[in-house]
Amino acid sequence: MISRRFLLAAAAGLPMAGGARAGTVTDLDGQAVTLGNAERLLSLGGDVTEILVELGFGEKIVAVDTTSLYPPALVDPLPKVGYLRSLGAEAILTLRPSAIIAGGDAGPPNVLRQLRAAGVPVVHTESSRSPEDLLHKVRLIGQALDAGAAAQALDDRLSKALAAAEAEVKAQPRHPRCLFVLSNQGGRLMAAGRDTAADALIGLAGGVNAFGAAEGYKILTPEAAASIAPEVVVVMEHTVAGPGGAEALLAQPALAVTPAGRDKRLAVLEGGYHLQFTPRLPEAILDFSRRIRA
Numbered sequence: 467m468i469s470r471r472f473l474l475a476a477a478a479g480l481p482m483a484g485g486a487r488a489g490t491v492t493d494l495d496g497q498a499v500t501l502g503n504a505e506r507l508l509s510l511g512g513d514v515t516e517i518l519v520e521l522g523f524g525e526k527i528v529a530v531d532t533t534s535l536y537p538p539a540l541v542d543p544l545p546k547v548g549y550l551r552s553l554g555a556e557a558i559l560t561l562r563p564s565a566i567i568a569g570g571d572a573g574p575p576n577v578l579r580q581l582r583a584a585g586v587p588v589v590h591t592e593s594s595r596s597p598e599d600l601l602h603k604v605r606l607i608g609q610a611l612d613a614g615a616a617a618q619a620l621d622d623r624l625s626k627a628l629a630a631a632e633a634e635v636k637a638q639p640r641h642p643r644c645l646f647v648l649s650n651q652g653g654r655l656m657a658a659g660r661d662t663a664a665d666a667l668i669g670l671a672g673g674v675n676a677f678g679a680a681e682g683y684k685i686l687t688p689e690a691a692a693s694i695a696p697e698v699v700v701v702m703e704h705t706v707a708g709p710g711g712a713e714a715l716l717a718q719p720a721l722a723v724t725p726a727g728r729d730k731r732l733a734v735l736e737g738g739y740h741l742q743f744t745p746r747l748p749e750a751i752l753d754f755s756r757r758i759r760a
């Protein structure tokens with residue numbers, strides 16, 4: 467159905483604010499995607515959700531995943547389709563989205579294929595592991611939604627703020643050795659090596675990833691933990707939400723012997739804010755940089 471907003475804008479020859487018209491883009495999977503109707507958007511990933519809101523499409527979002535936590539006034543009342551990395555097609559299709567914008571970590575891949583096979587256009591954007599990835603994602607989503615001018619304005623604002631954050635971090639004399647722990651199951655610690663959002667954030671904040679010799683997420687043995695000697699342990703809130711909380715994590719034999727364990731230095735992050743590389747990334751970098759130096 468053609469919306470009243472579309473008819474009015476078309477009649478007036480105006481670009482459509484929060485537009486219903488959309489362009490064609492080539493996405494992460496090499497798919498040429500045209501979002502014919504962007505009236506019922508389903509957003510997968512906190513980064514994507516925040517970009518959609520910044521571009522003026524917040525009102526068009528009909529459902530989100532559970533990593534979309536901001537802005538709470540918009541996302542809290544919306545239906546949730548599950549965790550970004552373990553989605554199911556049925557829960558999504560029930561919500562009748564006219565288009566899906568998915569962050570790079572959305573999956574598993576067969577679910578995105580099922581959604582496309584069901585006739586729903588899916589724009590799969592890349593994972594953000596750098597400020598450039600974030601800016602590229604802003605432009606891609608802007609193009610897909612025919613909101614190039616809004617995307618350009620956001621790109622300009624973010625580029626300036628990111629450059630300012632980079633300059634502030636560069637002025638810091640210390641480079642704390644950080645260890646990001648994703649999970650702690652019965653003392654088995656899973657830690658972030660290279661090519662993870664955590665590794666990228668540590669670098670952007672002027673720290674050093676103590677586990678940077680590893681690739682991706684790997685089990686951290688007690689011997690390895692002792693030898694890499696982290697000064698700060700970094701976790702997401704939900705990782706230390708269980709019994710004993712942060713203290714229990716630092717008391718793990720593997721961590722207790724490290725400088726971070728001895729000095730009880732732990733930085734607790736909001737996964738959605740600090741690690742999803744949203745348009746709030748410049749503030750997230752500065753906030754994290756202050757915490758690892760505190």
Ligand code: HEM
Pocket residue numbers: 532533534535549551648658661662663664665682683704736737738741742
């Ligand atoms: C049901 C609970 C959850 C499970 C089982 C889970 C599982 C995982 C796993 C397995 C990874 C590693 C993926 C990889 O190997 O690349 C991961 C990464 C991540 N998760 Fe979750 N997660 C959960 C909840 C959350 C929540 C609530 C958030 C944030 C709002 C979140 C944010 C992230 C982020 C940002 C990463 C990427 C970290 C990086 O690349 O450094 N997760 N999660």
